[in-house]
Amino acid sequence: MTMRVTTGQLKAMIVQKLNLKAVSAESLGDEDPLFGGGLGLDSVDALELVLAIESEYGIQIQDAEVGKEAFASARVLCEFINARLQGAPAPLPARTPREQSA
Amino acid sequence: MNPPAVVVTGLGAVSSLGVGVDRHWQQALGGHAGIHPLGLFSTATHRTAIAAEVPDDAVLVPGRNLSRAERFACTAAAEAVRGIPNEVLRSPRAGVFFGSSTGALYEAEQFLRALLQHREGHLAPLAAQQNDGPGTAVARMLAVQGPVVCFSTACTSANVALSAALDALRSGEIDVAVAGGADELCETTYAGFNSLRAVDSRPTRPFRQSRAGLSLGEGAGVLLLETLAHAQKRGATMLCELAAAGLSCDAHHVSAPDPDGAAAAIGNALQAAGLSPDAVTFVNAHGTGTTHNDDAESKAMHAVFGARSSSIPVTSSKSLVGHLLGAAGGIEAVFTVLSIVHRLVPPTAGDEPADPALGLDVVIGEGRALPAQNVGLSTNLAFGGNNAVVLFRSLRP
Amino acid sequence: MKRRDVVVTGIGCIGPWGIGMQELSNALQRAEPLSSPIDRRSHYHRRAGAELLAACGPLELSPWLDAQQARRMSLLSQYAVATARMALQDAGLRTVRSDRTAIALATAFGPGAFTEQLTRQILEKGGKAASPFLFTDCVANAPAGQVAIDLGARGPNVTICQREAGPLLALAHGANEVAAGRADVCLAGAVDEMSELSHAILDRFRALARGRGEVPRPFDRRRRGFLAGEGATILVLEPETDARARGAHLLCRVGPTVRAFDPSAGRASFGTGHELLAATLRERIAGTLCEVDTIVSSASGAVHGDALEARVLRAACPTRTNVLVPKAVHGEYGGGTLATALLALRGAPFGYPPACSEPDEALGIAPTSGFVHARRVLCSALAAGGVAAWSVLEAP
Numbered sequence: 052m053t054m055r056v057t058t059g060q061l062k063a064m065i066v067q068k069l070n071l072k073a074v075s076a077e078s079l080g081d082e083d084p085l086f087g088g089g090l091g092l093d094s095v096d097a098l099e100l101v102l103a104i105e106s107e108y109g110i111q112i113q114d115a116e117v118g119k120e121a122f123a124s125a126r127v128l129c130e131f132i133n134a135r136l137q138g139a140p141a142p143l144p145a146r147t148p149r150e151q152s153a
Numbered sequence: 154m155n156p157p158a159v160v161v162t163g164l165g166a167v168s169s170l171g172v173g174v175d176r177h178w179q180q181a182l183g184g185h186a187g188i189h190p191l192g193l194f195s196t197a198t199h200r201t202a203i204a205a206e207v208p209d210d211a212v213l214v215p216g217r218n219l220s221r222a223e224r225f226a227c228t229a230a231a232e233a234v235r236g237i238p239n240e241v242l243r244s245p246r247a248g249v250f251f252g253s254s255t256g257a258l259y260e261a262e263q264f265l266r267a268l269l270q271h272r273e274g275h276l277a278p279l280a281a282q283q284n285d286g287p288g289t290a291v292a293r294m295l296a297v298q299g300p301v302v303c304f305s306t307a308c309t310s311a312n313v314a315l316s317a318a319l320d321a322l323r324s325g326e327i328d329v330a331v332a333g334g335a336d337e338l339c340e341t342t343y344a345g346f347n348s349l350r351a352v353d354s355r356p357t358r359p360f361r362q363s364r365a366g367l368s369l370g371e372g373a374g375v376l377l378l379e380t381l382a383h384a385q386k387r388g389a390t391m392l393c394e395l396a397a398a399g400l401s402c403d404a405h406h407v408s409a410p411d412p413d414g415a416a417a418a419i420g421n422a423l424q425a426a427g428l429s430p431d432a433v434t435f436v437n438a439h440g441t442g443t444t445h446n447d448d449a450e451s452k453a454m455h456a457v458f459g460a461r462s463s464s465i466p467v468t469s470s471k472s473l474v475g476h477l478l479g480a481a482g483g484i485e486a487v488f489t490v491l492s493i494v495h496r497l498v499p500p501t502a503g504d505e506p507a508d509p510a511l512g513l514d515v516v517i518g519e520g521r522a523l524p525a526q527n528v529g530l531s532t533n534l535a536f537g538g539n540n541a542v543v544l545f546r547s548l549r550p
Numbered sequence: 551m552k553r554r555d556v557v558v559t560g561i562g563c564i565g566p567w568g569i570g571m572q573e574l575s576n577a578l579q580r581a582e583p584l585s586s587p588i589d590r591r592s593h594y595h596r597r598a599g600a601e602l603l604a605a606c607g608p609l610e611l612s613p614w615l616d617a618q619q620a621r622r623m624s625l626l627s628q629y630a631v632a633t634a635r636m637a638l639q640d641a642g643l644r645t646v647r648s649d650r651t652a653i654a655l656a657t658a659f660g661p662g663a664f665t666e667q668l669t670r671q672i673l674e675k676g677g678k679a680a681s682p683f684l685f686t687d688c689v690a691n692a693p694a695g696q697v698a699i700d701l702g703a704r705g706p707n708v709t710i711c712q713r714e715a716g717p718l719l720a721l722a723h724g725a726n727e728v729a730a731g732r733a734d735v736c737l738a739g740a741v742d743e744m745s746e747l748s749h750a751i752l753d754r755f756r757a758l759a760r761g762r763g764e765v766p767r768p769f770d771r772r773r774r775g776f777l778a779g780e781g782a783t784i785l786v787l788e789p790e791t792d793a794r795a796r797g798a799h800l801l802c803r804v805g806p807t808v809r810a811f812d813p814s815a816g817r818a819s820f821g822t823g824h825e826l827l828a829a830t831l832r833e834r835i836a837g838t839l840c841e842v843d844t845i846v847s848s849a850s851g852a853v854h855g856d857a858l859e860a861r862v863l864r865a866a867c868p869t870r871t872n873v874l875v876p877k878a879v880h881g882e883y884g885g886g887t888l889a890t891a892l893l894a895l896r897g898a899p900f901g902y903p904p905a906c907s908e909p910d911e912a913l914g915i916a917p918t919s920g921f922v923h924a925r926r927v928l929c930s931a932l933a934a935g936g937v938a939a940w941s942v943l944e945a946p
Binding site: 196197198199200218219243245248249253254256258261262264265266268269271276277279280282283284285286289290292293295296297298299300301302303304305306307313317320324326340341343344345346347348349400401402403404405406407408414417421535538539 | 679730
């Protein structure tokens with residue numbers, strides 16, 4: 052049976068891997084913006100999260116996807132990961148490296 | 154009373170292009186990059202596979218117990234001091250100012266690998282592990298007796314070292330300084346920059362539209378610096394003047410550069426030299442080929458130079474020798490001095506035209522002729538938002 | 551621009567003694583080594599090697615550093631940011647003018663634990679397992695960068711790596727920035743962490759006092775090596791005119807630093823060039839040396855290092871000076887000698903380290919004990935590998 056990730060599990064990973072002290076997994080909303088919002092996360096956090104996701108779930112995340120769309124919120128990210136776990140075909144529309152946020 | 158002028162009287166270089174300043178200049182004129190598949194360690198588990206590695210057959214100062222960076226440093230320093238009598242250096246009036254960020258990290262990795270396998274590795278090179286290794290090795294080799302200071306500010310290390318040498322010479326503490334930087338490739342920095350997705354799988358293309366990251370390199374760049382009076386007294390051949398340095402810090406982000414900080418460093422250098430931005434005739438840029446850097450750096454140049462920024466020749470030596478990290482400022486200073494001496498800015502390697510969106514005059518294809526009198530900047534931007542710019546100028550007639 | 555006189559208006563210090571000058575003073579009065587057993591979990595150490603280090607242990611830094619801010623910081627960066635804030639608080643400075651604030655820190659090993667973790671990730675799991683977090687904060691200048699971000703300090707920012715001489719070289723560099731008019735405030739000092747791997751490597755170089763429960767014995771005939779330590783000491787440097795104008799409390803005036811090199815040193819050891827070093831020291835600050843009443847010595851228990859130190863001091867300094875050996879208590883690294891110098895200038899009691907009860911007659915120096923109120927201190931620093939530095943600090 053294909054693995055499925057819940058938003059709860061993903062949020063716990065985000066808090067732990069990014070060492071978020073002021074936020075708990077419970078208080079982080081499923082729809083809360085991960086980047087560009089109050090969490091204060093930046094591109095280095097995005098890369099750290101990618102590393103954790105690849106390692107934990109065994110999926111590959113292309114460089115172009117390390118951008119805003121897949122990581123918009125815990126729910127969007129969860130759906131992205133689950134789609135990959137079920138062998139979803141195409142990655143999200145490619146963004147050039149220049150368009151990544153700082 | 155004005156502080157004494159400081160001149161460059163010697164150069165030394167080691168990199169993927171080989172050993173020796175002449176070789177470096179010849180390769181630079183031809184736009185020949187030394188970025189190839191890595192042989193120093195296996196890249197099977199890394200994201201990329203190329204780097205600018207010092208060739209296996211490079212003739213280096215011997216030293217079984219020295220780290221590679223120490224050997225690069227000593228080799229380049231030996232070249233830089235060829236024209237000065239030994240006894241002038243064996244004095245409290247001579248010092249060494251050096252930059253390094255991977256002093257013996259490659260050898261430390263070997264040692265740690267052995268430890269993890271419950272073996273004892275080769276310990277001796279690890280004496281250099283604290284980043285002071287290369288500079289202190291040069292100091293011992295030359296038997297100086299004056300100030301020896303090693304800096305480790307990542308990609309600005311060598312420029313910081315040059316600025317410290319300038320201060321020490323101007324203050325009267327010393328008459329002659331050997332200054333520069335040395336660094337070695339290792340898996341930690343290779344994987345580290347890759348983890349930030351900052352390394353291009355192809356040879357770096359700074360300031361091009363297709364730019365996709367940096368190429369890591371290794372080696373050393375060393376300058377012999379003296380007060381003008383000291384150089385004149387001993388009849389030294391003077392190449393150009395090291396006129397000023399400007400340092401600043403972005404105070405913004407641990408790894409992403411901020412154009413304001415870079416502009417401030419350039420401004421500080423110009424102010425220290427008593428020059429306006431209009432005086433600058435070329436720039437040897439940091440030009441790593443990452444979007445972050447090239448964007449920030451070009452914004453900084455627009456901020457400083459205004460409309461002129463589209464007509465000041467800019468080159469990135471990193472397209473030739475890769476990013477030497479702590480030694481970048483050293484080897485780039487060598488290229489900057491050579492540009493002044495030969496009145497030519499070497500091209501940034503590759504055929505692709507410059508990205509028009511950056512609005513810079515990037516030298517591509519042919520070297521660009523310079524006027525008789527020049528002011529050249531060499532700029533470096535580093536992790537921790539550290540910025541350091543050094544300013545060289547032609548000898549005044 | 552005319553060179554400005556530079557003063558110290560604040561200090562932050564953390565180390566194996568805990569937090570702050572009073573705790574350090576208490577420890578120096580007790581004069582016992584602040585050592586604890588090393589962490590052997592990674593099995594880096596050889597058997598029968600050094601077993602102790604002067605560890606900071608868990609420190610309550612939350613008054614100066616909040617957890618959210620520290621979440622991506624190496625331990626070393628945390629030490630630096632917290633200690634810099636302590637120093638500014640001590641100086642009575644709420645904020646600093648960003649483009650006129652410089653930072654000059656020294657570190658012997660940089661963020662050792664982060665570097666080791668990162669390298670292990672790569673060696674054990676491959677290059678792609680490298681953590682961006684660890685990489686961005688493992689460079690030697692990460693602590694100085696984090697202090698800059700925390701304070702908004704956009705002036706010149708340098709990190710010096712020069713082993714045991716780092717703290718004085720950073721002090722000199724920072725003082726020069728202020729004197730030359732390139733900064734109006736400079737946070738200058740040293741930050742060090744002693745990771746298990748760094749300790750194991752130092753031990754393999756036979757640098758550390760080894761043997762069951764062996765302690766550091768500066769200038770003692772039984773000395774067998776130094777005690778590796780960690781911590782952070784950061785000073786606030788300002789032009790004297792500015793400091794007086796704002797009614798700041800002046801801790802001391804920063805005098806000259808003499809920098810020299812002994813080329814007879816080996817790569818990780820001390821040389822025999824005491825005549826040369828003493829000559830350079832005398833030549834540079836002859837007049838000032840006569841007026842030094844207290845030496846905060848580089849002596850750490852290093853067999854050859856202490857010998858070199860003793861010979862230089864005896865050749866260069868007046869005979870009747872106090873000699874303080876704080877490394878007998880807080881070990882090597884972390885800038886504790888700078889903090890000790892400021893304690894001496896303030897006036898403090900110094901105990902006699904029991905471990906130094908048999909001064910080496912060949913060296914002829916015994917530590918001073920009792921209440922010391924210095925007017926002019928000479929801090930000395932001899933680094934393995936040949937670098938030497940001496941800094942003068944004077945009562946304001």
